[in-house]
Amino acid sequence: MTLLAFASPRFFLRSILFFVSPLLLPSAATAQAPPKTVIRVERPKVRAITAFINLDSGQYQAQIADTLKMLKYARTVFETRGYEVQTIRISTQPFPEYTGGMTTEQAVAFFKEYDALAEKEKFDASIGPAMPGAGDSADQADLLAEILRNTKVLNASLIVAGDDGVRWNAVGAAARVMKKLSETTKHSQGNFNFSAIAMVPSLTPFYPGSYHTGLGHQFAIALQSANVVAAAFKDAGNLTAAKQRLTDSLSTEAFAIQSLAQRVDRDTGWAYMGIDLSPAPLKNISIGDAIENLTAQPVGSSGTLTAAATITAAIKDITVKQTGYSGLMLPILEDARLAQRWSEGQISLDALLSYSAVCGTGLDTVPLPGDTSADQLSLIIGDMASLAFKWRKPLSARLLPVAGKSAGEMTEFDNPYLVNATLQPLHRAVGQP
Secondary structure, eight states, rough: OOOHOOHHHHHHHHHHHHHHHHSSSSSSSGOOOEEEEOOOOOEEEEEEEEEEEEOOSSSHHHHHHHHHHHHHHHHHHHHHHTTTTEEEEEESSSSSHHTTTTTTHHHHHHHHHHHHHHHHTTTTEEEEEEEOOOTTTTHHHHHHHHHHHHHSSSEEEEEEEETTEOOOOHHHHHHHHHHHHHOOOOOGGGGGEEEEESSTTTTTTTTSOOOOOOOOEEEEEEEOOOOHHHHHTTTSHHHHHHHHHHHHHHHHHHHHHHHHHHHHHHOOOOOOEEEOOOOOOOTBBBBHHHHHHHHHSSSSTTTTHHHHHHHHHHHHHSSOBSOOOOOOOOOOGGHHHHHHHHHTTTHHHHHHHHHTTOOOOOEEEEEEEEEEEEEHHHHHHHHHHHHHHHHTTOOOEEEETTOOOTTTTTTTOOOOOOOOBBBSSSSSOOOOO
8 A cells, every 4th residue: 555545634734835835825036926927818999980861962061060069079089988989970862863954064063073082171972873863874984983083081982783683784884984984184193082882871880982872970890800810819729719709899888889879879969870880991901810820821711701601690799780891891902912923923803703602792992903894894893793793792993093004013102001912813714824
């Protein structure tokens, strides 16, 4: 028998305490509690507080002044609770509803004045979509191109698919707008403020496809939260844990933001319509990095579609009042990692469309060679619109053909929100990596 067989329980306990107690009791050198480890909690920024109004061209200045009072108050409410507000925005009903009867020259002159006011008062402005109705004339698209190439900060869109299906006349019109803006604006940057939208609902706070068709006097919130996704996915271990961590962390912030928005609603009388939880990136605040945290592979590799589906599922599980896209955004030139992977040829148009089938906003800030024709742009926009209608989900195409630039050359955008990247050919030869 061993010694332990003859030891009493009391003797055995005293022996354990003799050896262990020095580890439990603080010595003189360790009497003070060790410093706590500070864990950084990632918080989103508020990309936009977007107000929706029914603009009256005859009294718009008074309307804008009233709207800005609410927006500035809302910004103060969020900032006093520690949320950085990047932009305040005003979106209108579709612009053809308040330019009817104007000549092209009168409409352009009006919007130049509105543009100057937006620049002076430091708010972003969307004038809504052209061709909101299935049978609308393509003349509205021609007018829109003139408006955007003669203004600086205005945003607008063109509806290429709705509940009635893909509107092929509008698809072609949107392609012509893109082509004209690429050829007539500095660095071809006019297309940054324009998108072809499909199944995008009213009251979407993200630009440029923002508009409304209702009563107005409403507002919604858009977030910049790619950093929250990256933190949730880092060392998550598996998909289930990653999804739950993202839902938990983003939900906490979303409910806090919703509470503040409801306070603005009560205090101002402007109706709060929800949050677009799409985790928007901005340059080094990268959704590309977040995806690579999860997959441990470059964006565009196998696993990217699964990551896209995981992010979207996590967002859908958050029970705040949602509006807009509320899906994964992959804006190529607004995200440093995505721009890198595009330049490397890791990401393609077809890949972006496949990811959009399970999430997403479509084809956003995608750079294209300058010789991309209007017909080729129509085919790309048509693919996006067909996918959106098939799955009844909001998608858009913000394509950036760069005049005078060919595949293999770098873009030269001069915009604080854009990262330059290498242009890729529309189609690779068979067998080409």
